[in-house]
Amino acid sequence: MRMAHRGPKFYDNPSVFEEYRRRRARPDNPNDTIERPIFLEMVGNVAHSRILDLGCGTAELGLDFIGMGCAQYTGLEGSLKMAEAGRETLRGTIGKIVHAPIEEWDYPAGAYDLISSRLVLHYIEDLQSCFAKVHRALIAGGRFIFSVEHPLLTSSNASAALSPRRTNWIVDHYFDTGERSDDWMGASVLKYHRTIEDYFALVRRAGFRVTDLRESRPSLNRLTSEEYARRMRIPLFLFIAAEA
Numbered sequence: 001m002r003m004a005h006r007g008p009k010f011y012d013n014p015s016v017f018e019e020y021r022r023r024r025a026r027p028d029n030p031n032d033t034i035e036r037p038i039f040l041e042m043v044g045n046v047a048h049s050r051i052l053d054l055g056c057g058t059a060e061l062g063l064d065f066i067g068m069g070c071a072q073y074t075g076l077e078g079s080l081k082m083a084e085a086g087r088e089t090l091r092g093t094i095g096k097i098v099h100a101p102i103e104e105w106d107y108p109a110g111a112y113d114l115i116s117s118r119l120v121l122h123y124i125e126d127l128q129s130c131f132a133k134v135h136r137a138l139i140a141g142g143r144f145i146f147s148v149e150h151p152l153l154t155s156s157n158a159s160a161a162l163s164p165r166r167t168n169w170i171v172d173h174y175f176d177t178g179e180r181s182d183d184w185m186g187a188s189v190l191k192y193h194r195t196i197e198d199y200f201a202l203v204r205r206a207g208f209r210v211t212d213l214r215e216s217r218p219s220l221n222r223l224t225s226e227e228y229a230r231r232m233r234i235p236l237f238l239f240i241a242a243e244a
């Protein structure tokens with residue numbers, strides 16, 4: 001069995017990084033056809049907002065936000081390779097990248113109107129203290145919006161082992177939450193499985209008011225009919241929006 005690495009170290013593996021970029025460059029990847037449109041719909045207007053993006057990766061979201069007129073964009077990223085790629089993406093813009101782990105960065109208090117995070121928080125073990133830091137870093141009434149891999153998928157990876165392109169999904173050990181080791185893109189990564197109710201409770205316990213919850217229902221206008229039928233079978237992502 002391969003040794004599983006934490007998120008930033010996993011993404012710093014050169015072959016994982018290449019494979020990640022290759023997959024994300026495909027125009028039909030579900031991050032762009034399903035996750036991004038729902039995320040941007042939930043975010044709405046960001047004109048004049050000061051934004052912190054947790055686990056920004058290559059910082060395409062930064063370009064979206066800057067294009068929408070935000071006042072400030074800071075991407076926090078733990079992988080050096082991703083942080084460098086993010087700096088390249090934002091070159092010549094107002095956007096900035098900070099290379100630091102989400103768990104250890106010294107968050108300024110009351111400094112942001114919006115804190116975003118796309119597909120990162122399932123890599124974080126202690127989400128309660130992370131959410132407390134996020135809450136303190138927002139102004140009163142500031143927004144926290146994030147997506148994660150859907151809990152139906154993080155519960156068990158038994159179905160991924162059956163065939164590379166899943167035709168059925170195994171949901172198992174759903175309430176047995178905690179660490180999972182996932183073989184993905186040619187290496188092994190540590191993720192943390194939580195139920196939907198766990199995410200909801202963690203957000204509220206940190207002092208937020210939950211304002212929206214979505215589950216990545218696909219939209220036919222961005223997908224082929226075959227892909228649409230597949231994505232109607234099981235949700236890929238969970239989204240939560242909350243207010244401080």
Ligand SMILES: C[S@@+](CC[C@H](N)C(=O)[O-])C[C@H]1O[C@@H](n2cnc3c(N)ncnc32)[C@H](O)[C@@H]1O
Pocket residue numbers: 006007008011054055056057058059060076077078079082100101102103117118119120123124
């Ligand atoms: C699936 S990628 C998503 C990137 C970006 N948010 C997007 O949606 O395009 C996950 C990112 O989270 C980063 N990450 C994972 N755990 C992290 C941590 N503890 N601290 C900082 N970054 C982390 C990884 O390095 C990687 O860039």
